[in-house]
Amino acid sequence: GLKKRYVVRLLRTRLEQRIQDILDRLGQVAQDLGLDVFAVGGFVRDLLLNKQNLDVDIVVEGDGIAFAAEFARRFDCRIRTHRKFGTAVLIFPDQFKVDVASARTEYYLEPGALPTVEHAPIKLDLYRRDFTINTLAIALNGSHFGELYDFFGAQRDLQEKAIRVLHNLSFVEDPTRVFRAIRFEQRLGFRIGVHTEQLLRSAMRMGFLDKIGGHRVWNELVLIFKEANPLPAVLRMADLDLLEYLHPDLLLEKRAKKLFANARQAIDWYRLLFTGEPCRHWLVYFLCLLTDLDDQAVASLCQRLVVAPRLQQIFTVEREAAHRATNLIFWRRMHTAPPRPSEIYDWFQPLATEVLLYAMARSNNEQVQRCLSSYFTHLRSVQCELVGSDIKQLGIAPGPIYKEIFQRLLAARLDGELVTRQDELDFVSQHYLPNKHTNE
Numbered sequence: 001g002l003k004k005r006y007v008v009r010l011l012r013t014r015l016e017q018r019i020q021d022i023l024d025r026l027g028q029v030a031q032d033l034g035l036d037v038f039a040v041g042g043f044v045r046d047l048l049l050n051k052q053n054l055d056v057d058i059v060v061e062g063d064g065i066a067f068a069a070e071f072a073r074r075f076d077c078r079i080r081t082h083r084k085f086g087t088a089v090l091i092f093p094d095q096f097k098v099d100v101a102s103a104r105t106e107y108y109l110e111p112g113a114l115p116t117v118e119h120a121p122i123k124l125d126l127y128r129r130d131f132t133i134n135t136l137a138i139a140l141n142g143s144h145f146g147e148l149y150d151f152f153g154a155q156r157d158l159q160e161k162a163i164r165v166l167h168n169l170s171f172v173e174d175p176t177r178v179f180r181a182i183r184f185e186q187r188l189g190f191r192i193g194v195h196t197e198q199l200l201r202s203a204m205r206m207g208f209l210d211k212i213g214g215h216r217v218w219n220e221l222v223l224i225f226k227e228a229n230p231l232p233a234v235l236r237m238a239d240l241d242l243l244e245y246l247h248p249d250l251l252l253e254k255r256a257k258k259l260f261a262n263a264r265q266a267i268d269w270y271r272l273l274f275t276g277e278p279c280r281h282w283l284v285y286f287l288c289l290l291t292d293l294d295d296q297a298v299a300s301l302c303q304r305l306v307v308a309p310r311l312q313q314i315f316t317v318e319r320e321a322a323h324r325a326t327n328l329i330f331w332r333r334m335h336t337a338p339p340r341p342s343e344i345y346d347w348f349q350p351l352a353t354e355v356l357l358y359a360m361a362r363s364n365n366e367q368v369q370r371c372l373s374s375y376f377t378h379l380r381s382v383q384c385e386l387v388g389s390d391i392k393q394l395g396i397a398p399g400p401i402y403k404e405i406f407q408r409l410l411a412a413r414l415d416g417e418l419v420t421r422q423d424e425l426d427f428v429s430q431h432y433l434p435n436k437h438t439n440e
Protein backbone atom coordinates (compact mmCIF):
# COMPACT_ATOMS: atom_id res chain seq x y z
CA GLY A 1 0.00 0.00 0.00
CA LEU A 2 0.96 3.55 0.70
CA LYS A 3 3.64 2.70 3.22
CA LYS A 4 5.37 0.26 0.91
CA ARG A 5 5.50 2.83 -1.87
CA TYR A 6 6.89 5.36 0.60
CA VAL A 7 9.62 2.97 1.78
CA VAL A 8 10.52 2.03 -1.79
CA ARG A 9 10.87 5.70 -2.55
CA LEU A 10 13.19 6.14 0.44
CA LEU A 11 15.27 3.21 -0.74
CA ARG A 12 15.43 4.64 -4.24
CA THR A 13 16.17 8.23 -3.37
CA ARG A 14 18.12 8.30 -0.11
CA LEU A 15 20.70 5.60 -0.72
CA GLU A 16 23.83 5.65 -2.81
CA GLN A 17 23.44 3.79 -6.09
CA ARG A 18 25.90 1.05 -5.12
CA ILE A 19 23.91 0.26 -1.96
CA GLN A 20 20.67 0.21 -3.94
CA ASP A 21 22.28 -2.23 -6.36
CA ILE A 22 23.38 -4.46 -3.51
CA LEU A 23 19.89 -4.50 -1.99
CA ASP A 24 18.39 -5.36 -5.39
CA ARG A 25 20.80 -8.23 -5.84
CA LEU A 26 20.17 -9.52 -2.33
CA GLY A 27 16.46 -9.50 -3.20
CA GLN A 28 17.06 -11.38 -6.46
CA VAL A 29 19.04 -14.13 -4.78
CA ALA A 30 16.44 -14.38 -2.02
CA GLN A 31 13.68 -14.69 -4.59
CA ASP A 32 15.55 -17.40 -6.50
CA LEU A 33 16.25 -19.40 -3.35
CA GLY A 34 12.70 -18.93 -2.07
CA LEU A 35 13.94 -17.26 1.14
CA ASP A 36 12.62 -14.23 2.96
CA VAL A 37 15.41 -11.72 3.41
CA PHE A 38 15.29 -8.42 5.29
CA ALA A 39 17.38 -5.33 5.86
CA VAL A 40 17.17 -4.68 9.60
CA GLY A 41 18.32 -2.63 12.57
CA GLY A 42 20.27 0.62 12.57
CA PHE A 43 20.30 0.76 8.78
CA VAL A 44 16.49 0.90 8.60
CA ARG A 45 16.27 3.22 11.61
CA ASP A 46 18.61 5.70 9.95
CA LEU A 47 16.87 5.37 6.60
CA LEU A 48 13.61 6.51 8.22
CA LEU A 49 15.44 9.25 10.11
CA ASN A 50 17.09 10.34 6.89
CA LYS A 51 20.59 9.81 8.29
CA GLN A 52 23.38 8.13 6.41
CA ASN A 53 24.29 4.64 7.62
CA LEU A 54 26.60 2.39 5.66
CA ASP A 55 26.29 -0.63 7.95
CA VAL A 56 23.92 -2.83 6.02
CA ASP A 57 22.58 -5.63 8.23
CA ILE A 58 20.67 -8.46 6.62
CA VAL A 59 18.61 -11.18 8.30
CA VAL A 60 17.58 -14.29 6.38
CA GLU A 61 14.70 -16.47 7.48
CA GLY A 62 16.58 -19.72 7.13
CA ASP A 63 20.22 -20.46 6.41
CA GLY A 64 21.97 -17.11 6.14
CA ILE A 65 25.32 -18.70 5.38
CA ALA A 66 23.98 -20.68 2.42
CA PHE A 67 22.28 -17.52 1.20
CA ALA A 68 25.48 -15.49 1.50
CA ALA A 69 27.50 -18.23 -0.21
CA GLU A 70 25.11 -18.24 -3.17
CA PHE A 71 25.25 -14.45 -3.33
CA ALA A 72 29.06 -14.47 -3.30
CA ARG A 73 29.12 -17.15 -6.02
CA ARG A 74 26.86 -15.15 -8.27
CA PHE A 75 28.29 -11.71 -7.72
CA ASP A 76 31.91 -10.83 -7.47
CA CYS A 77 32.53 -10.83 -3.73
CA ARG A 78 34.28 -12.71 -0.95
CA ILE A 79 32.61 -14.23 2.06
CA ARG A 80 33.70 -14.78 5.66
CA THR A 81 31.53 -17.09 7.74
CA HIS A 82 31.04 -17.72 11.44
CA ARG A 83 29.33 -21.12 11.55
CA LYS A 84 28.86 -21.01 15.29
CA PHE A 85 26.66 -17.93 15.03
CA GLY A 86 25.12 -18.67 11.64
CA THR A 87 26.45 -15.38 10.33
CA ALA A 88 28.45 -14.31 7.29
CA VAL A 89 30.06 -11.16 6.01
CA LEU A 90 29.96 -10.35 2.31
CA ILE A 91 33.06 -8.43 1.28
CA PHE A 92 32.82 -6.57 -2.01
CA PRO A 93 35.84 -5.77 -4.20
CA ASP A 94 35.88 -2.17 -2.87
CA GLN A 95 35.93 -3.60 0.70
CA PHE A 96 32.32 -2.61 1.32
CA LYS A 97 30.83 -5.10 3.78
CA VAL A 98 27.36 -6.48 4.38
CA ASP A 99 26.52 -8.53 7.47
CA VAL A 100 24.20 -11.47 7.00
CA ALA A 101 22.56 -13.29 9.92
CA SER A 102 20.22 -16.27 10.16
CA ALA A 103 16.86 -16.15 11.87
CA ARG A 104 16.30 -19.68 13.04
CA THR A 105 13.29 -21.39 11.55
CA GLU A 106 13.46 -24.90 12.97
CA TYR A 107 10.97 -24.29 15.79
CA TYR A 108 8.35 -23.23 13.34
CA LEU A 109 8.53 -25.98 10.80
CA GLU A 110 6.03 -28.27 12.45
CA PRO A 111 2.59 -27.08 11.51
CA GLY A 112 0.38 -26.40 14.47
CA ALA A 113 3.17 -26.75 16.98
CA LEU A 114 2.88 -23.06 17.72
CA PRO A 115 0.27 -20.51 16.92
CA THR A 116 1.20 -19.30 13.48
CA VAL A 117 2.70 -15.89 13.58
CA GLU A 118 3.53 -14.38 10.26
CA HIS A 119 7.30 -14.13 10.00
CA ALA A 120 7.84 -15.57 13.46
CA PRO A 121 11.55 -16.18 12.81
CA ILE A 122 12.41 -12.59 11.99
CA LYS A 123 10.13 -11.36 14.74
CA LEU A 124 11.93 -13.51 17.29
CA ASP A 125 15.27 -12.33 15.98
CA LEU A 126 14.24 -8.70 16.33
CA TYR A 127 12.84 -9.30 19.80
CA ARG A 128 16.39 -9.97 21.01
CA ARG A 129 17.52 -6.49 20.09
CA ASP A 130 18.32 -3.65 22.40
CA PHE A 131 15.76 -0.92 21.69
CA THR A 132 12.51 -0.67 19.80
CA ILE A 133 13.95 1.81 17.32
CA ASN A 134 16.42 -0.88 16.20
CA THR A 135 13.73 -3.50 15.46
CA LEU A 136 12.49 -2.38 12.05
CA ALA A 137 12.86 -4.70 9.07
CA ILE A 138 12.37 -4.09 5.36
CA ALA A 139 11.69 -7.08 3.09
CA LEU A 140 14.00 -7.23 0.09
CA ASN A 141 12.81 -10.18 -1.95
CA GLY A 142 10.97 -9.81 -5.22
CA SER A 143 7.43 -8.51 -5.01
CA HIS A 144 7.81 -7.92 -1.27
CA PHE A 145 10.65 -5.43 -1.80
CA GLY A 146 10.05 -2.42 0.43
CA GLU A 147 7.52 -3.94 2.86
CA LEU A 148 8.19 -2.50 6.31
CA TYR A 149 7.79 -4.75 9.36
CA ASP A 150 7.30 -3.05 12.70
CA PHE A 151 6.51 -5.61 15.41
CA PHE A 152 7.38 -3.58 18.48
CA GLY A 153 6.24 -0.01 17.97
CA ALA A 154 9.47 1.28 16.46
CA GLN A 155 7.79 3.87 14.24
CA ARG A 156 5.90 5.30 17.19
CA ASP A 157 9.15 5.58 19.19
CA LEU A 158 10.96 7.18 16.29
CA GLN A 159 8.17 9.71 16.13
CA GLU A 160 8.18 10.28 19.89
CA LYS A 161 11.99 10.36 19.88
CA ALA A 162 12.07 7.76 22.62
CA ILE A 163 14.67 5.11 23.47
CA ARG A 164 12.72 2.17 24.85
CA VAL A 165 13.67 -1.41 25.64
CA LEU A 166 11.52 -4.27 24.45
CA HIS A 167 10.95 -5.91 27.82
CA ASN A 168 11.61 -5.38 31.52
CA LEU A 169 14.62 -7.68 31.77
CA SER A 170 16.50 -6.09 28.89
CA PHE A 171 19.20 -4.36 30.97
CA VAL A 172 19.56 -7.38 33.23
CA GLU A 173 19.99 -9.62 30.22
CA ASP A 174 22.66 -7.38 28.75
CA PRO A 175 23.91 -4.50 30.91
CA THR A 176 26.00 -3.03 28.06
CA ARG A 177 22.66 -1.68 26.86
CA VAL A 178 22.90 0.90 29.65
CA PHE A 179 25.70 2.58 27.69
CA ARG A 180 24.06 1.98 24.35
CA ALA A 181 20.88 3.67 25.54
CA ILE A 182 22.84 6.80 26.44
CA ARG A 183 24.81 6.74 23.20
CA PHE A 184 21.72 6.52 21.01
CA GLU A 185 19.84 9.02 23.13
CA GLN A 186 22.53 11.66 22.76
CA ARG A 187 23.45 10.91 19.18
CA LEU A 188 19.90 11.04 17.90
CA GLY A 189 18.71 13.77 20.23
CA PHE A 190 16.13 11.36 21.69
CA ARG A 191 15.10 10.74 25.28
CA ILE A 192 15.26 7.48 27.21
CA GLY A 193 11.62 6.58 28.03
CA VAL A 194 10.44 7.03 31.62
CA HIS A 195 9.86 3.34 32.23
CA THR A 196 13.08 2.41 30.45
CA GLU A 197 15.01 4.86 32.63
CA GLN A 198 13.55 3.27 35.73
CA LEU A 199 14.63 -0.15 34.51
CA LEU A 200 18.09 1.22 33.73
CA ARG A 201 18.49 2.80 37.16
CA SER A 202 17.32 -0.29 38.94
CA ALA A 203 19.69 -2.52 36.95
CA MET A 204 22.48 -0.14 37.98
CA ARG A 205 21.42 -0.18 41.62
CA MET A 206 21.35 -3.94 41.66
CA GLY A 207 24.94 -4.03 40.39
CA PHE A 208 24.34 -5.78 37.11
CA LEU A 209 27.18 -3.90 35.44
CA ASP A 210 29.59 -5.84 37.66
CA LYS A 211 28.43 -9.03 36.05
CA ILE A 212 29.85 -8.20 32.65
CA GLY A 213 33.58 -8.14 32.02
CA GLY A 214 35.39 -4.85 32.43
CA HIS A 215 36.54 -5.00 28.82
CA ARG A 216 32.92 -4.91 27.64
CA VAL A 217 32.28 -1.80 29.72
CA TRP A 218 35.43 -0.32 28.22
CA ASN A 219 34.31 -1.09 24.65
CA GLU A 220 31.03 0.71 25.25
CA LEU A 221 32.80 3.68 26.81
CA VAL A 222 35.08 3.95 23.80
CA LEU A 223 32.05 3.97 21.50
CA ILE A 224 30.56 6.83 23.53
CA PHE A 225 33.81 8.80 23.37
CA LYS A 226 34.08 8.19 19.64
CA GLU A 227 30.88 10.14 19.05
CA ALA A 228 31.59 13.52 17.48
CA ASN A 229 30.80 15.38 20.71
CA PRO A 230 30.82 13.08 23.74
CA LEU A 231 30.16 15.75 26.38
CA PRO A 232 26.33 15.45 26.49
CA ALA A 233 26.64 11.68 26.91
CA VAL A 234 29.21 12.17 29.68
CA LEU A 235 26.85 14.53 31.52
CA ARG A 236 24.05 12.03 31.07
CA MET A 237 26.29 9.29 32.45
CA ALA A 238 26.87 11.47 35.50
CA ASP A 239 23.12 11.99 35.81
CA LEU A 240 22.50 8.22 35.72
CA ASP A 241 25.30 7.55 38.26
CA LEU A 242 27.45 5.77 35.73
CA LEU A 243 30.47 7.97 36.25
CA GLU A 244 30.31 7.32 39.94
CA TYR A 245 30.14 3.64 39.14
CA LEU A 246 33.36 3.94 37.13
CA HIS A 247 35.12 5.98 39.78
CA PRO A 248 33.88 8.34 42.50
CA ASP A 249 36.49 10.99 41.66
CA LEU A 250 35.66 11.38 37.99
CA LEU A 251 35.28 14.87 36.69
CA LEU A 252 32.48 17.07 37.95
CA GLU A 253 29.94 18.66 35.70
CA LYS A 254 31.00 22.28 35.65
CA ARG A 255 34.66 21.66 35.05
CA ALA A 256 33.89 18.98 32.51
CA LYS A 257 32.00 21.44 30.37
CA LYS A 258 34.92 23.84 30.30
CA LEU A 259 37.57 21.19 29.78
CA PHE A 260 35.68 19.36 27.04
CA ALA A 261 35.09 22.66 25.25
CA ASN A 262 38.81 23.41 25.42
CA ALA A 263 39.59 19.90 24.18
CA ARG A 264 37.30 20.41 21.25
CA GLN A 265 39.09 23.64 20.38
CA ALA A 266 42.48 21.96 20.58
CA ILE A 267 41.30 19.07 18.39
CA ASP A 268 39.75 21.40 15.81
CA TRP A 269 42.91 23.50 15.78
CA TYR A 270 45.06 20.44 15.23
CA ARG A 271 42.88 19.03 12.47
CA LEU A 272 42.74 22.33 10.66
CA LEU A 273 46.48 22.76 10.77
CA PHE A 274 47.53 19.19 10.16
CA THR A 275 44.84 17.84 7.86
CA GLY A 276 45.10 14.12 7.41
CA GLU A 277 47.36 13.45 10.37
CA PRO A 278 45.86 10.91 12.73
CA CYS A 279 44.28 12.30 15.89
CA ARG A 280 42.07 10.04 17.98
CA HIS A 281 39.75 12.66 19.40
CA TRP A 282 38.15 10.14 21.75
CA LEU A 283 41.47 9.72 23.57
CA VAL A 284 41.76 13.44 24.20
CA TYR A 285 38.25 13.52 25.66
CA PHE A 286 38.83 10.43 27.74
CA LEU A 287 41.97 11.99 29.23
CA CYS A 288 39.83 15.00 30.11
CA LEU A 289 37.40 12.76 31.96
CA LEU A 290 40.29 11.32 33.99
CA THR A 291 41.82 14.67 34.85
CA ASP A 292 40.91 14.69 38.55
CA LEU A 293 42.03 11.11 39.18
CA ASP A 294 45.46 10.54 40.67
CA ASP A 295 47.89 8.16 39.03
CA GLN A 296 46.96 5.26 41.22
CA ALA A 297 43.25 5.66 40.58
CA VAL A 298 43.84 5.78 36.83
CA ALA A 299 45.98 2.67 36.97
CA SER A 300 43.37 0.73 38.90
CA LEU A 301 40.56 1.91 36.62
CA CYS A 302 42.59 0.74 33.61
CA GLN A 303 43.02 -2.63 35.25
CA ARG A 304 39.35 -2.96 36.03
CA LEU A 305 38.36 -2.06 32.46
CA VAL A 306 41.09 -4.28 30.95
CA VAL A 307 42.42 -1.42 28.86
CA ALA A 308 45.01 -2.44 26.24
CA PRO A 309 48.65 -1.93 27.36
CA ARG A 310 49.43 0.80 24.83
CA LEU A 311 46.41 2.84 25.90
CA GLN A 312 47.11 2.16 29.55
CA GLN A 313 50.56 3.65 28.99
CA ILE A 314 48.97 6.76 27.50
CA PHE A 315 46.55 7.15 30.41
CA THR A 316 49.22 6.63 33.08
CA VAL A 317 52.87 7.12 32.11
CA GLU A 318 52.42 9.62 29.29
CA ARG A 319 49.74 11.57 31.11
CA GLU A 320 52.02 11.96 34.12
CA ALA A 321 54.91 12.99 31.90
CA ALA A 322 52.72 15.65 30.28
CA HIS A 323 51.62 16.94 33.69
CA ARG A 324 55.24 17.10 34.83
CA ALA A 325 56.39 18.89 31.69
CA THR A 326 53.66 21.52 31.78
CA ASN A 327 54.25 22.15 35.49
CA LEU A 328 57.92 22.54 34.81
CA ILE A 329 57.32 25.07 32.03
CA PHE A 330 55.04 26.98 34.35
CA TRP A 331 57.53 27.11 37.24
CA ARG A 332 60.55 27.75 35.09
CA ARG A 333 58.79 30.75 33.66
CA MET A 334 58.01 32.06 37.12
CA HIS A 335 61.48 31.66 38.59
CA THR A 336 64.20 31.31 36.01
CA ALA A 337 64.60 31.33 32.27
CA PRO A 338 62.04 29.82 29.90
CA PRO A 339 62.91 26.35 28.64
CA ARG A 340 65.11 25.95 25.60
CA PRO A 341 63.47 24.53 22.45
CA SER A 342 65.58 21.38 22.73
CA GLU A 343 64.20 20.81 26.22
CA ILE A 344 60.63 21.25 25.04
CA TYR A 345 61.38 18.79 22.27
CA ASP A 346 62.76 16.23 24.70
CA TRP A 347 59.71 16.48 26.96
CA PHE A 348 57.03 16.33 24.30
CA GLN A 349 58.58 14.15 21.62
CA PRO A 350 57.96 10.84 23.47
CA LEU A 351 54.28 11.64 24.07
CA ALA A 352 51.27 10.76 21.92
CA THR A 353 49.67 13.65 20.04
CA GLU A 354 46.45 13.11 21.98
CA VAL A 355 48.22 13.52 25.32
CA LEU A 356 49.66 16.82 24.16
CA LEU A 357 46.27 18.05 22.96
CA TYR A 358 44.87 17.11 26.35
CA ALA A 359 47.66 19.09 28.00
CA MET A 360 46.77 22.02 25.78
CA ALA A 361 43.10 21.79 26.78
CA ARG A 362 43.94 21.56 30.45
CA SER A 363 46.42 24.36 30.69
CA ASN A 364 45.28 27.92 31.19
CA ASN A 365 48.82 29.24 31.17
CA GLU A 366 49.89 31.16 28.12
CA GLN A 367 53.50 30.05 28.25
CA VAL A 368 52.51 26.40 28.39
CA GLN A 369 50.16 26.87 25.46
CA ARG A 370 52.88 28.59 23.48
CA CYS A 371 55.37 25.78 24.10
CA LEU A 372 52.86 23.17 23.00
CA SER A 373 51.90 24.96 19.84
CA SER A 374 55.48 25.71 18.92
CA TYR A 375 56.23 22.02 19.38
CA PHE A 376 53.41 21.06 17.00
CA THR A 377 53.96 23.73 14.38
CA HIS A 378 57.74 23.81 14.38
CA LEU A 379 59.94 21.81 16.73
CA ARG A 380 58.63 18.33 16.05
CA SER A 381 59.53 18.51 12.37
CA VAL A 382 63.03 19.90 12.79
CA GLN A 383 65.73 17.58 11.45
CA CYS A 384 69.45 17.84 11.05
CA GLU A 385 70.82 17.88 7.52
CA LEU A 386 73.70 15.45 7.90
CA VAL A 387 73.16 11.75 7.40
CA GLY A 388 75.21 8.74 8.42
CA SER A 389 77.41 8.78 5.33
CA ASP A 390 78.37 12.40 6.02
CA ILE A 391 79.64 11.48 9.44
CA LYS A 392 81.52 8.54 7.99
CA GLN A 393 83.16 10.80 5.41
CA LEU A 394 84.45 12.94 8.22
CA GLY A 395 86.35 9.86 9.31
CA ILE A 396 84.28 8.70 12.28
CA ALA A 397 83.72 4.96 12.35
CA PRO A 398 80.06 3.88 12.54
CA GLY A 399 78.93 2.85 16.01
CA PRO A 400 76.83 3.85 18.97
CA ILE A 401 78.49 7.27 18.89
CA TYR A 402 76.37 8.16 15.82
CA LYS A 403 73.21 8.20 17.89
CA GLU A 404 74.76 10.68 20.29
CA ILE A 405 76.06 12.82 17.44
CA PHE A 406 72.65 13.07 15.82
CA GLN A 407 71.00 13.87 19.13
CA ARG A 408 73.43 16.69 19.80
CA LEU A 409 73.12 18.00 16.24
CA LEU A 410 69.35 18.07 16.55
CA ALA A 411 69.42 19.76 19.94
CA ALA A 412 71.82 22.42 18.71
CA ARG A 413 69.70 22.98 15.62
CA LEU A 414 66.51 23.26 17.69
CA ASP A 415 68.19 25.88 19.86
CA GLY A 416 69.25 27.85 16.80
CA GLU A 417 72.96 27.24 17.28
CA LEU A 418 73.27 25.48 13.93
CA VAL A 419 71.65 26.79 10.80
CA THR A 420 73.41 25.42 7.75
CA ARG A 421 74.85 22.13 6.69
CA GLN A 422 78.33 23.61 7.08
CA ASP A 423 77.47 24.56 10.67
CA GLU A 424 76.67 20.92 11.32
CA LEU A 425 79.89 19.68 9.73
CA ASP A 426 81.89 22.16 11.80
CA PHE A 427 80.05 21.11 14.93
CA VAL A 428 80.87 17.44 14.43
CA SER A 429 84.49 18.17 13.55
CA GLN A 430 84.91 20.36 16.55
CA HIS A 431 83.42 17.92 19.04
CA TYR A 432 84.30 14.54 17.63
CA LEU A 433 87.51 14.88 15.63
CA PRO A 434 90.80 15.22 17.54
CA ASN A 435 93.32 17.95 16.67
CA LYS A 436 91.18 19.52 14.01
CA HIS A 437 91.38 23.03 15.35
CA THR A 438 94.88 23.16 16.68
CA ASN A 439 96.58 24.91 13.80
CA GLU A 440 95.99 28.53 14.70
Ligand code: ATP
Pocket residue numbers: 040041042043055057128129130131134135174176177180
Ligand atom coordinates in the same frame (compact mmCIF):
# COMPACT_ATOMS: atom_id res chain seq x y z
P1 ATP B 1 25.97 2.36 15.05
O1 ATP B 1 25.68 3.48 14.13
O2 ATP B 1 26.53 2.80 16.37
O3 ATP B 1 26.74 1.24 14.41
P2 ATP B 1 23.83 0.46 15.04
O4 ATP B 1 22.40 0.58 15.35
O5 ATP B 1 24.21 0.02 13.69
O6 ATP B 1 24.51 1.84 15.42
P3 ATP B 1 25.48 -1.65 16.11
O7 ATP B 1 26.21 -1.57 17.40
O8 ATP B 1 26.23 -1.68 14.85
O9 ATP B 1 24.42 -0.46 16.16
O10 ATP B 1 24.53 -2.90 16.19
C1 ATP B 1 23.78 -3.36 15.09
C2 ATP B 1 22.42 -3.84 15.57
O11 ATP B 1 22.58 -4.93 16.47
C3 ATP B 1 21.68 -2.74 16.31
O12 ATP B 1 20.74 -2.13 15.47
C4 ATP B 1 21.05 -3.45 17.48
O13 ATP B 1 19.69 -3.69 17.25
C5 ATP B 1 21.76 -4.77 17.61
N1 ATP B 1 22.55 -4.80 18.83
C6 ATP B 1 23.82 -4.40 18.99
N2 ATP B 1 24.22 -4.56 20.26
C7 ATP B 1 23.19 -5.07 20.93
C8 ATP B 1 22.96 -5.45 22.28
N3 ATP B 1 23.92 -5.30 23.22
N4 ATP B 1 21.76 -5.97 22.62
C9 ATP B 1 20.82 -6.11 21.67
N5 ATP B 1 20.95 -5.75 20.40
C10 ATP B 1 22.11 -5.24 20.01
